[in-house]
Amino acid sequence: MRTQVRVVSRWIGDEQGVTSIEYALLAAMFSVAVLGSVVTLKGSLGDAYEAVATAVTLAVTTAMALVS
Template identity: 40%
Template sequence: MNTITHSFAEWRADESGVTAIEYALMGSLIAVAILGAVGATGASLLTLYTNVSVAVATAL
């Protein structure tokens, strides 16, 4: 019985899984921020390239 109690206490004291979860959360937040930035930049780049395309087509 003492071995089971000792094993359970070691399992509860182990924080390596907590660190992995924290890194996963930080990585997912960074990914969401990158996707948001790319989405916002992509829309403005589309407008820019459209304007350039129209200007080039008009000049020809």
């Protein structure tokens, strides 16, 4: 009987499993936030990269025209 009481009290006091579950929940929430951000910003990020590419292409074309 004492052994069972010790086992149960050790099991109740052990918080390692609880901590693992908390970290797993935090990781899941972080993943959802990242995926939501990527989905939301996908169009605007594409537009931003396209604007930068256009500006760089124009700058290179202008520089090459001035050099030749």
